[in-house]
Amino acid sequence: MSTTTETKLELHKMMMLIRLFEEALEEMFSRGLLHGTMHLSIGQEATATGACLALEKEDLITSTHRGHGHCLAKGADPYKMFAELLGREDGYCRGRGGSMHIADLSNGNLGANGIVGGSLTISVGAALSFQLQKKDNIVLCFFGDGAVNEGSFHEALNLASLWKLPVLFLCENNQYGMSMASNKAVAGESIAARGNSYGIKSIQIDGNDVEEVYKTVKQYKNEILETKTPRFIEAVTYRYRGHSKSDRNLYRTSDEINYWKEEKDPIKRFIGKLQEEGLTAEELKKLDEEVVSLIRTSVKKALDSPLSPKTNLEEDSYA
Amino acid sequence: MSTTTETKLELHKMMMLIRLFEEALEEMFSRGLLHGTMHLSIGQEATATGACLALEKEDLITSTHRGHGHCLAKGADPYKMFAELLGREDGYCRGRGGSMHIADLSNGNLGANGIVGGSLTISVGAALSFQLQKKDNIVLCFFGDGAVNEGSFHEALNLASLWKLPVLFLCENNQYGMSMASNKAVAGESIAARGNSYGIKSIQIDGNDVEEVYKTVKQYKNEILETKTPRFIEAVTYRYRGHSKSDRNLYRTSDEINYWKEEKDPIKRFIGKLQEEGLTAEELKKLDEEVVSLIRTSVKKALDSPLSPKTNLEEDSYA
Amino acid sequence: MPELTAGQSINKALELILETYENSFIAGEDIGIYGGAFGVTEGLLQKFGEERIKDTPIAEDVIAGLAVGASMTNSLPIVEMQFSDFIVNAMDPIVNQAAKLHFMYGGAVNVPIVIRGASGGGTGAAAQHSQSLESWFCHVPGLKVVTPSNPQNAYDLLLHSFVDQNPVILMEHKLVYKQKSNVTLNPIPDIPDLIGKAKIVKEGKDITVVSYSNMVNVVLEALNSDELTGIEAEVVDLQTISPLDIETILKSVSKTKKLLVVQEAPSHSSVGTTVITRVVGSEVFTQLDSSPKILSGLHSPMPSAKHLESAVIPQTDDVVEFIKNMV
């Protein structure tokens, strides 16, 4: 299965969109426009992009505290996301969720989750709905390497395997929890091996190779629908920024960070590939400018939009 | 490592003690002397016996809701156990714990636990104490096949493996939770394989062969102390009685139950072995009579002992 | 109008729901062939099959979590916590997810799930199988908490909880399961108007006794005591403990001028302290002619021995004692 040029350009544009979206957030944060903290996925764009673009709109995802990329790649409007982080009425959650809790059901995003491992059992329930409703769709569950050690991971994978649920578990192994190296936190061979131990076919891939992610997710989705069994992907990647805004990066070396930035950056690598395949500097520039202006206009529009009104929050707490 | 005759007779006597203890409980229950329910291990005596007799007094165990056998095998006084189930002051918990919550610290039993999987993380903590205190002892953690699917199992095994804790996980796989067959509840190859997936050396053994259990636990204890890594045993066994007093056994056939009673009974099998090795009917009779009279006198003494007084229970709730 | 135990009436309500809503299902431990630890789901597997009567491994976190995910995707889950004590293993999906998603996502999703659990003591099941943890869930915004006291409201409140679009925690007392009476098998309602409504189960003018769950039965029994002849107590069965039907309570107390709350759970940070706080914080405060009291379970784990267990749980004699002292 080879990827069309059109798709490749989409993949590039989406990675750029995520990168620029989060860089814009950083800038807003430093200008004191944002309340609270946030978790940036800069450096990990290939996983979110390759995975979500391999899905249909009707497929669902569950996301994490580091979910901006998942959300955008699944089709969210950057304007509404900026608006959400700024507490505006047009935000996806009307200013009630913020960075860690954006959901976009219209595009099949069941929502980011502030609880590590919190989305795993939810994804199993959504996959059960697909099974009961005999739908030909899957649920892709994003989670980090740190979530692998939570009890909820165990209960979710065990049940998904027993009940043959159409769920694709996708572990974004960026090699650290908050500060703990995943090899100090996960016993046994590897995270992919842990997936296998539940009788779930699992694979470890280069999470910074957007095409590999895209192809693997496409293939696994087909296998899930054909075999009616779940699948598991460990995508190895790396986060450039601190865990959150308060991180001083004491637990890793700047050499390590620089190595990943220089040698393994998903966007750089993919641009190189596209250029080998004949993409000209002009074409690239044009693509990127579209993204830049989308971000610019979205930020401006969000900053100009009205704050979320103080409604009766106790009433808002119930359906 | 061959087992001495003396040890073999101990193993037999202990299995008999457990069997007769629980049969006595059944009789008390039918006479309406017991409040609440209880979980009997009749048919599983070899696991508790072989495991606990392989330990020293300073080694610790954590037990389960089906813990009478563990407790007796670790050296508990049947009188104090009967007294506990009858709510008497001499009971191990002064009538506050009952069947599901007997602890006997003096003999290294950290206590039975009414929560499935509840003792796994506790055993890890106790093993951590041994490690920190540089003691040459282990913690043996009993749990059932049903507990394998709890999140606490996952978190406990992962940490024990990472921290190289001196704990021996012993799963009593009696092939059913309450009503659910363990092969419908545990995904993957086997329970022992699940232990291996955490990088913990694991083995599946015949839990109804008391000598095999005894030898394996002895060997694994030595390995734990030498290699400073945990171990995992899946002991396959079978419970004859219902899960608890309210069980109608709808989830299994009487043929299956009878097969285990006739062909696989741990006591019968071991008696056969002992007789092959020269134990005479008289010797056997003598051994068993000791056990019978111990149970008889214990029951009588317990029934004659005073109820636990109504102290200030709110004060008793705090140290 | 059949005579049923509450266990049976709940079974009937579940059956009606499963027949009526194709996208409803039940999940829990031993709810299939075993019929549930308390027999509440008996026969449902045979009627509706494994697809909709889902026996789970012993894994409460995923039991509750799957309900959340399923409810966000057009399924209508009802899950069972075999003993409500085990809900401790399902707190994240219930408290951090189910309770918050509707609000957190700006109203974009509903989480219409029902979580049933067998609560309470009196059966000799000891400290880990006898708790009344309902107050915890009342403290959590986004959840509703319902506590039936008899076969009829056990049936009706389950149907209404199911129709309610919010996550509802149903705490069913083990002794209520055994209560037996004639039950009108009402149809599934269009609007869940019973949720949030207390019920005056006995009218009176001398004192208001507010209670819920099995303690309502203990209170009613106590009122038959000769020692209380001549005293007309008004008994309020809260039925829903969050949100509280404060109007009904205030109306009664402003009539009787006296308030006693009776609950099995310990007092600290509980439903009972909330009822009293709401009453004394209202204009009714000035009408009270005596100090409002709470009769609760002791601040102690549940002992296994029968004579100690009954010392922890309020008994009819205790209720009589309290009422005598107040009137």
Place this chain on the structure above:
Amino acid sequence: MPELTAGQSINKALELILETYENSFIAGEDIGIYGGAFGVTEGLLQKFGEERIKDTPIAEDVIAGLAVGASMTNSLPIVEMQFSDFIVNAMDPIVNQAAKLHFMYGGAVNVPIVIRGASGGGTGAAAQHSQSLESWFCHVPGLKVVTPSNPQNAYDLLLHSFVDQNPVILMEHKLVYKQKSNVTLNPIPDIPDLIGKAKIVKEGKDITVVSYSNMVNVVLEALNSDELTGIEAEVVDLQTISPLDIETILKSVSKTKKLLVVQEAPSHSSVGTTVITRVVGSEVFTQLDSSPKILSGLHSPMPSAKHLESAVIPQTDDVVEFIKNMV
């Protein structure tokens, strides 16, 4: 007498404990090289090494569970819940095990553990990282619950909680961590006599304001408002919310005749409703000359947006408003 933030004073208390008790250790997420999400354990790894400063995987159930097992075997564990919201994943070891073992085993064991968690809102961390769940643990017999409000009592209460032979839940408000003042670095006490004691932090005769955790600071700030000049409020900092120091509260209320409770947590089934219930259930009831009130957080999850967050959490203006209306 150094000037320290509460985060720093807690760090000093931890250091003193680790130096003094060889069998003590700390376990939690990112408490090692990272120094804890709020910097509370900074420098301890360097001083005491990996054996005693135990960085764990993200697995709250085993973090709390190992504390229980370790405490039963002559170790003295202090464990950290990075945000107290994550304690939902550790409820079985805390509630079904730690709280009950001493009673359930007839007094044969003690479970002297300390569980610290960062609680509360006001930092824009939204619904899953801003909760004040302390009331849950007050409802559980066998647990003690402690809530510091400033650098000095954060230091002292940690030492006393450590010495206490019961499982103690310490809820440390994120905004309290940032409070700064001079701290007397007292030695480790022989008897934990601060546990269970409230403190009058300001004397007054016109109204008793009972509060705890960061809300004590909000109350004290409110009292500086010009709108309240002439009003002498007495402020009680509960410090320990279970068991409650009811004597101190009653003494104050019988003097002022008025009671206001201020807390960040929602009202239903909370500490505040317990304080009011205990007061109106006592002989002080007849001395009250106005309806006792509670000012609490809204019954709503915490929104992320700053202007909405501050609508959920009681602000100084709200305190001023309540006091004005009551006096």
